[in-house]
Amino acid sequence: MLKISKDRITEIFNTVAESKSLYLPVNREDGQAEFKKYENGMVLSENLNTLRSAKDFFFPQTENLVDFKMEGKNIEVIDVREECEDFVIFGVRACDARSFTILDKVFLADPVDSYYKNRRDHGTIVTMACTRPSETCFCGSFGIDATEPEGDAVCYTDGSSYFFKANTEKGEAFINSVSSLLEDGDTAELEKVQAKTKEILAKLPLSNLSTDSFGGEKLNELFKSEKWAELSEACLGCGTCTFVCPTCQCYDIKDFNTGNGIKRFRCWDSCMYSDFTKMAHGNPRLSQVERFRQRFMHKLVYFPANNNGEFGCVGCGRCLSRCPVSMNIVKVMKALEEK
Amino acid sequence: MQEAIIKRAKELLADGSVNRVIGWKKGEFVYDITPAVFETAEEIDADFVYNELTSANVSKYLVKETKKDGKVLVFLKPCDTYSFNQLTKEHRINRENVYVIGIPGGPKLDVEKIKAKGITGILNITNDNGTLKIETLYGEETMPFADAVSTKCENCKSKKHVVFDELIGEDGDITDTNRFEMVEKLENMTSQERFDFWRDQLSKCIRCNACRNICPACTCEKCVFDNPDLGTDNKAAADSFEENMFHIIRAFHVAGRCTDCGECSRVCPQNIPLHLLNRKFIKDINSLYGEYQAGEDTTSRAPLTDYTFDDCEASIVHERGAE
Numbered sequence: 001m002l003k004i005s006k007d008r009i010t011e012i013f014n015t016v017a018e019s020k021s022l023y024l025p026v027n028r029e030d031g032q033a034e035f036k037k038y039e040n041g042m043v044l045s046e047n048l049n050t051l052r053s054a055k056d057f058f059f060p061q062t063e064n065l066v067d068f069k070m071e072g073k074n075i076e077v078i079d080v081r082e083e084c085e086d087f088v089i090f091g092v093r094a095c096d097a098r099s100f101t102i103l104d105k106v107f108l109a110d111p112v113d114s115y116y117k118n119r120r121d122h123g124t125i126v127t128m129a130c131t132r133p134s135e136t137c138f139c140g141s142f143g144i145d146a147t148e149p150e151g152d153a154v155c156y157t158d159g160s161s162y163f164f165k166a167n168t169e170k171g172e173a174f175i176n177s178v179s180s181l182l183e184d185g186d187t188a189e190l191e192k193v194q195a196k197t198k199e200i201l202a203k204l205p206l207s208n209l210s211t212d213s214f215g216g217e218k219l220n221e222l223f224k225s226e227k228w229a230e231l232s233e234a235c236l237g238c239g240t241c242t243f244v245c246p247t248c249q250c251y252d253i254k255d256f257n258t259g260n261g262i263k264r265f266r267c268w269d270s271c272m273y274s275d276f277t278k279m280a281h282g283n284p285r286l287s288q289v290e291r292f293r294q295r296f297m298h299k300l301v302y303f304p305a306n307n308n309g310e311f312g313c314v315g316c317g318r319c320l321s322r323c324p325v326s327m328n329i330v331k332v333m334k335a336l337e338e339k
Numbered sequence: 340m341q342e343a344i345i346k347r348a349k350e351l352l353a354d355g356s357v358n359r360v361i362g363w364k365k366g367e368f369v370y371d372i373t374p375a376v377f378e379t380a381e382e383i384d385a386d387f388v389y390n391e392l393t394s395a396n397v398s399k400y401l402v403k404e405t406k407k408d409g410k411v412l413v414f415l416k417p418c419d420t421y422s423f424n425q426l427t428k429e430h431r432i433n434r435e436n437v438y439v440i441g442i443p444g445g446p447k448l449d450v451e452k453i454k455a456k457g458i459t460g461i462l463n464i465t466n467d468n469g470t471l472k473i474e475t476l477y478g479e480e481t482m483p484f485a486d487a488v489s490t491k492c493e494n495c496k497s498k499k500h501v502v503f504d505e506l507i508g509e510d511g512d513i514t515d516t517n518r519f520e521m522v523e524k525l526e527n528m529t530s531q532e533r534f535d536f537w538r539d540q541l542s543k544c545i546r547c548n549a550c551r552n553i554c555p556a557c558t559c560e561k562c563v564f565d566n567p568d569l570g571t572d573n574k575a576a577a578d579s580f581e582e583n584m585f586h587i588i589r590a591f592h593v594a595g596r597c598t599d600c601g602e603c604s605r606v607c608p609q610n611i612p613l614h615l616l617n618r619k620f621i622k623d624i625n626s627l628y629g630e631y632q633a634g635e636d637t638t639s640r641a642p643l644t645d646y647t648f649d650d651c652e653a654s655i656v657h658e659r660g661a662e
């Protein structure tokens with residue numbers, strides 16, 4: 001497999017960044033990683049995952065959809081869409097890579113979301129195989145192999161080198177663009193590392209988390225469960241879980257009055273919020289119990305019901321680390337499983 | 340301590356003094372502890388936990404819980420008792436429906452500070468005389484307890500319980516901390532440096548509202564930022580500057596009522612030091628109106644809702660200057 005020694009990875013970054021915008025996880029002052037646009041001198045984070053997910057690249061927290069300009073009785077509609085430039089995201093983990101497949105099912109299904117598609121078409125995803133999964137990881141429960149991530153190209157490490165493999169044409173183009181820096185490498189050590197990671201994955205505390213009790217056919221039983229009241233008791237109704245989640249995809253569309261026109265923008269919404277899906281007749285979910293239930297029913301029941309059984313969670317564990325009251329999908333699944 | 344707390348909770352449930360108990364519930368790992376209401380001794384035996392990782396201030400849950408029938412038992416750390424008093428003062432808690440047991444507080448640990456050291460795969464954390472022994476999937480790690488202390492406990496303002504019906508353990512004193520150190524640093528910056536500091540910090544905000552929703556001083560039935568009928572709601576702003584304003588407006592709204600419990604910074608998923616905004620207000624109130632600690636009692640008039648001839652004039656802002 002083609003490889004480059006670890007201490008030369010910046011050469012890859014510099015080469016890619018010459019022709020395209022390159023984004024990669026970089027550590028902040030507080031030790032948390034976030035995706036940043038690469039500039040010379042930046043160091044690839046060794047953290048397992050970024051604090052926020054990678055969904056912003058295709059589905060940003062806020063984006064302008066259309067502008068309206070008003071002059072007298074005339075309203076001019078201004079299409080603000082522009083063809084996006086090619087970009088590369090390096091170091092996406094297996095969980096986040098799968099989240100793109102899930103988001104695709106929402107945004108690329110008819111009617112296609114042209115804003116999302118534009119960015120998706122121009123983005124190349126280079127994933128990074130995991131070697132140090134965390135106790136909060138449970139991607140395996142959703143059929144994800146952290147040692148073999150999806151993505152246009154995959155990067156693996158054996159500790160001293162980075163190895164590259166292409167999965168798609170975009171991935172091949174990425175590898176070709178840096179091929180002068182790569183050399184053929186022996187994968188014996190990499191195979192050992194991969195085997196060791198698999199061992200760790202098998203003994204993660206959440207490795208036995210099962211999805212058997214969930215899916216579209218369980219709708220009535222789960223919707224009516226008496227557990228929701230107790231589970232939601234501590235929930236603050238904040239949006240942390242939804243905003244750090246790589247698969248949460250609900251949004252709101254609003255008009256912003258600029259004084260002489262309107263900016264129509266969309267922004268992430270959260271089913272935890274009191275005005276979520278508020279319509280002319282009012283709000284369909286009046287209590288936090290109902291809002292809380294919505295989030296987990298969506299991921300574990302409604303989404304699979306509409307998408308051939310695929311769940312709307314990738315087991316990245318961000319909600320486990322970030323919820324202010326430590327209430328999360330794992331606790332919900334385990335509680336609902338108990339009959 | 341956990342044993343004594345559990346014992347007392349079960350006694351009070353058994354003799355009918357209380358119907359429910361608010362405390363902390365064990366999670367999947369050693370650290371993911373959730374505030375919870377317990378109704379039976381069995382539930383308490385199975386899941387009640389109190390240790391260095393139970394940092395959540397549960398006093399705000401009483402707004403909801405004391406409106407229910409029956410009496411609820413709550414365990415409050417010293418800092419939580421200030422929030423309790425403030426909520427009582429604002430008539431948000433029905434005092435007759437709650438029985439308060441004061442328990443020793445921190446310093447509590449922030450597991451994120453452990454993870455920030457690159458320690459991952461955490462299976463267990465034990466405190467061995469000031470050294471944390473952290474059992475992980477990748478072997479044992481150690482680090483000083485002091486390096487993992489929660490930001491909210493770094494400048495503990497009080498070991499004294501300002502309200503309780505009974506105590507478990509000894510009561511402490513109001514502590515003399517240098518909690519305004521960082522505020523002073525910010526004050527000594529030029530206005531441009533200070534502006535840059537806050538823009539840098541607040542631009543990390545994802546508007547999850549965790550700070551507001553955890554805050555014991557934020558108990559409005561409907562926040563202006565949530566009300567689509569007012570035109571002031573902005574769950575995500577079209578202009579990033581509005582996110583910054585959200586925090587400043589919120590700090591103004593809780594000024595004089597914020598007890599400095601530190602929950603805002605504890606829960607912020609982006610690690611924004613929000614408590615510094617509140618501390619600046621506390622420091623200013625102290626210097627302009629005389630020493631005042633919100634939540635110290637339930638009867639005194641707060642400086643910002645009271646009028647005296649000695650009050651500073653509005654021109655103080657001009658006199659003090661911008662820098």
